[in-house]
Amino acid sequence: MNKEILIGKKPNIWKLLIKIIITTVTFYIFFIINLTMLKDTKFANENPDFLIGMKWTFIVVYMIILFVLFTGLSLKQYIIIYDSSFCFYGNDGFISQIVDAFLILFHKERKSLIEIPIKEIKKMTLLYNNVETFYYFKGHSIVYCMELKDHSIVKINPDSFDFSNESILKGIEYIKNQGVELDDPYHLIQGLQSQDMKFGDYVDKVVINNEHHL
Amino acid sequence: MNIIYDINNQELKKKIRDKMNQDIVDFHEITYQQMVEPIVIFKCINHEKDLARLKKYHIPPHSLILIIQSGELMFQLLEYYPLSYIRMDYFDIDLEKSIQLIKDIHNQEDNIMTFKMKHSYVQMKCSQIYYIESYQHYLMIYTHSGEYKVREKLSKAIETLKGFGFVQVHRSYIVNKRFIEKVYSDKIVLNNLVHIPMSKKYKLDI
Numbered sequence: 001m002n003k004e005i006l007i008g009k010k011p012n013i014w015k016l017l018i019k020i021i022i023t024t025v026t027f028y029i030f031f032i033i034n035l036t037m038l039k040d041t042k043f044a045n046e047n048p049d050f051l052i053g054m055k056w057t058f059i060v061v062y063m064i065i066l067f068v069l070f071t072g073l074s075l076k077q078y079i080i081i082y083d084s085s086f087c088f089y090g091n092d093g094f095i096s097q098i099v100d101a102f103l104i105l106f107h108k109e110r111k112s113l114i115e116i117p118i119k120e121i122k123k124m125t126l127l128y129n130n131v132e133t134f135y136y137f138k139g140h141s142i143v144y145c146m147e148l149k150d151h152s153i154v155k156i157n158p159d160s161f162d163f164s165n166e167s168i169l170k171g172i173e174y175i176k177n178q179g180v181e182l183d184d185p186y187h188l189i190q191g192l193q194s195q196d197m198k199f200g201d202y203v204d205k206v207v208i209n210n211e212h213h214l
Numbered sequence: 215m216n217i218i219y220d221i222n223n224q225e226l227k228k229k230i231r232d233k234m235n236q237d238i239v240d241f242h243e244i245t246y247q248q249m250v251e252p253i254v255i256f257k258c259i260n261h262e263k264d265l266a267r268l269k270k271y272h273i274p275p276h277s278l279i280l281i282i283q284s285g286e287l288m289f290q291l292l293e294y295y296p297l298s299y300i301r302m303d304y305f306d307i308d309l310e311k312s313i314q315l316i317k318d319i320h321n322q323e324d325n326i327m328t329f330k331m332k333h334s335y336v337q338m339k340c341s342q343i344y345y346i347e348s349y350q351h352y353l354m355i356y357t358h359s360g361e362y363k364v365r366e367k368l369s370k371a372i373e374t375l376k377g378f379g380f381v382q383v384h385r386s387y388i389v390n391k392r393f394i395e396k397v398y399s400d401k402i403v404l405n406n407l408v409h410i411p412m413s414k415k416y417k418l419d420i
Contacts, residue, residue, distance in 0.1 A: 090331070090332065090334075092363075092365045095350065099350055111349070112363070114334065114362055114363075115360055116360035125285060125286055145288075150359045151311070151339065152338040153288065153337040155289045155334055156334050157333040157334045158333075158334075159332060183286075
């Protein structure tokens with residue numbers, strides 16, 4: 001394999017810039033409209049400090065929004081399968097999120113949360129997980145469970161479902177070809193390969209079937 | 215050491231008890247109500263819900279040896295910080311490994327560590343760790359089979375690993391003594407050829 005296999009999406013600085021520009025323009029319009037409306041009120045005329053206070057409040061809110069957008073840069077979790085290793089990128093905790101955002105911004109090397117040489121993986125079991133986003137939108141992700149040759153157990157449970165079926169299938173195929181035993185108790189590969197059904201719908205079907213079995 | 219057998223299948227219970235009697239001499243069989251550390255609990259699990267009722271007993275981490283029907287439960291139950299698993303398909307091998315682990319822990323030769331990274335988990339034996347490096351507010355754990363970045367304090371790791379052949383060689387490094395190849399005045403070379411800096415302050419500990 002000459003090229004890495006990416007499962008998920010890497011953080012994109014250009015997307016962040018576009019978000020910042022859109023936020024700035026929207027916020028500026030909102031700020032101007034509000035200030036124009038408030039400027040002519042009786043209260044604002046009687047209290048000149050009020051408008052200065054309002055301006056500072058807007059600036060602080062704007063800075064907070066920028067900071068949240070910036071730190072969101074490192075929020076995405078993704079997996080990269082290199083020639084000889086399986087790496088899971090993400091962060092655990094706010095400090096790590098900030099540090100990683102700076103590393104991404106300055107194109108510095110980012111440490112993966114988990115890095116496992118593929119030759120050390122004895123068996124990989126594919127399970128599924130339910131993922132919920134901020135917008136109460138539900139989805140499913142694949143949980144990569146590994147038994148290593150030194151008897152360590154690793155469960156990689158990405159909390160995003162921002163991945164393409166093709167990349168997962170490619171990654172699984174590559175790992176399998178490296179001699180790793182693969183266990184797919186819920187036939188998730190079948191769900192990923194399916195052209196007639198979305199992966200989420202397939203997992204929903206699996207969940208219902210499981211509940212019947214319990 | 216105290217042992218609880220929470221197993222309904224009498225045949226299985228007898229098999230485990232016989233093996234324990236044969237391999238481990240110094241232990242007492244107790245009940246949940248008499249729970250005192252150090253403790254090992256053998257528990258049969260068919261579903262994750264079977265563990266929910268154990269919550270009221272405040273079982274210490276790495277005390278449960280879970281007897282499971284399917285291998286996938288092994289991963290689903292990691293959040294309960296088990297000591298080890300006995301899979302029914304590999305009963306004899308897994309029982310042997312679990313009892314060896316109990317012996318190793320009892321003799322302070324090995325221990326189990328479980329790390330949580332958001333929704334992901336890693337469980338490993340201490341003896342597999344080469345060294346641990348403090349990295350920003352995290353620990354980088356280097357083992358024979360991988361590298362892991364976990365949110366943990368170095369002081370807590372030292373406390374856990376102190377009795378198991380680990381030594382602090384620098385304010386940011388803990389090293390597993392069994393992997394030390396050479397000791398120089400300012401550094402340590404491990405047998406995987408990794409060089410670890412060493413401070414004068416910790417030199418006497420090696």
